[in-house]
Amino acid sequence: MNLPEFLDMGHYAPYVWGSYGVVAAFMLVEVILLVGKRRSLVKSIARMTRLNRSDR
Amino acid sequence: MNFFTKAFWLQFSSPKTFYPVAGKLIPVFMTVTIVLTFIGLYYGFVLAPPDYQQGDSYRIMFIHVPAAWMSMWIYIVMCIFAIIGMVWRTRLSDMMAGALAPTGAMFAFLALWTGALWGKPTWGTYWVWDARLTSELILLFLYFGFIALRAAIDDPQRAARASALLACVGVINVPIIYFSVKWWNTLHQGASVGLTQKATMADSMLTAMMVMSFAFWAYTFAVAFMRVRNEILEREKNSAWVAETFSQKEGGSK
Numbered sequence: 001m002n003l004p005e006f007l008d009m010g011h012y013a014p015y016v017w018g019s020y021g022v023v024a025a026f027m028l029v030e031v032i033l034l035v036g037k038r039r040s041l042v043k044s045i046a047r048m049t050r051l052n053r054s055d056r
Numbered sequence: 057m058n059f060f061t062k063a064f065w066l067q068f069s070s071p072k073t074f075y076p077v078a079g080k081l082i083p084v085f086m087t088v089t090i091v092l093t094f095i096g097l098y099y100g101f102v103l104a105p106p107d108y109q110q111g112d113s114y115r116i117m118f119i120h121v122p123a124a125w126m127s128m129w130i131y132i133v134m135c136i137f138a139i140i141g142m143v144w145r146t147r148l149s150d151m152m153a154g155a156l157a158p159t160g161a162m163f164a165f166l167a168l169w170t171g172a173l174w175g176k177p178t179w180g181t182y183w184v185w186d187a188r189l190t191s192e193l194i195l196l197f198l199y200f201g202f203i204a205l206r207a208a209i210d211d212p213q214r215a216a217r218a219s220a221l222l223a224c225v226g227v228i229n230v231p232i233i234y235f236s237v238k239w240w241n242t243l244h245q246g247a248s249v250g251l252t253q254k255a256t257m258a259d260s261m262l263t264a265m266m267v268m269s270f271a272f273w274a275y276t277f278a279v280a281f282m283r284v285r286n287e288i289l290e291r292e293k294n295s296a297w298v299a300e301t302f303s304q305k306e307g308g309s310k
Contacts (some may be wrong), residue, residue: 006101009112010106011111012177014114015173015174016115016173017115019119023166026165027162027275030159030162034283034286036278041290044060045298049303
């Protein structure tokens with residue numbers, strides 16, 4: 001099977017790739033959002049710890 | 057370390073102890089997810105032949121069925137955590153329930169989305185109000201309700217109790233989804249895979265579907281642990297152990 005034939009999915013391309021594309025996008029975005037949330041949390045905690053230390 | 061004592065298991069119910077454990081497990085589950093996804097897609101797109109009736113459109117099954125299974129399974133696990141949290145008042149159980157809900161909602165939506173795109177070429181319609189589809193839609197709304205209720209109540213303990221109650225009432229919907237294809241005359245087909253009968257599909261198709269299911273399962277563990285770690289940091293950012301962890305690493309990756 002060649003590549004154009006594979007991508008055509010027996011004329012079902014919009015349905016098959018529409019499914020796989022959206023599933024992949026959701027799963028990737030979920031991970032990216034969680035990593036981003038973690039980064040901002042870590043940043044604010046690091047800032048807070050530094051502030052607390054300079055108080056003493 | 058004695059694995060058979062209550063104390064050994066109980067220590068993991070403390071967010072402080074669980075936080076580093078979950079951190080170590082995330083890369084493991086992420087690696088498993090990626091490896092299994094590649095294996096599953098190889099079986100699904102290379103080894104599995106086109107269906108004699110549906111052509112290549114049936115390949116949607118390799119993500120549709122795992123997404124639908126996970127949406128139901130996550131709800132049950134979420135409910136169990138919610139009950140544990142309600143009975144023993146363990147904060148971590150409630151946090152786990154909360155961490156699972158968005159991923160469960162995502163899989164419920166993806167099951168409906170992929171189902172619509174599979175329904176169009178095979179049934180001629182994206183949507184019908186059939187028992188299986190409708191009950192899965194209700195599952196999505198139950199997830200939304202659970203998430204919204206937790207977000208609406210400020211006091212974490214009250215939010216936990218109220219949402220746990222909602223989760224327990226809603227769990228009745230899961231067997232309804234599962235058995236809907238038997239109990240009602242549905243456009244949705246019956247199960248091709250079950251514990252009581254032999255699977256009615258080619259081995260390569262079955263392998264692709266099962267491997268993808270395990271991939272989604274590992275993915276769920278990874279993102280739920282990521283979310284619960286964020287939740288722990290948020291709730292305990294003023295505690296000594298968090299400050300200690302981050303002053304050592306100085307904003308590092310730990």
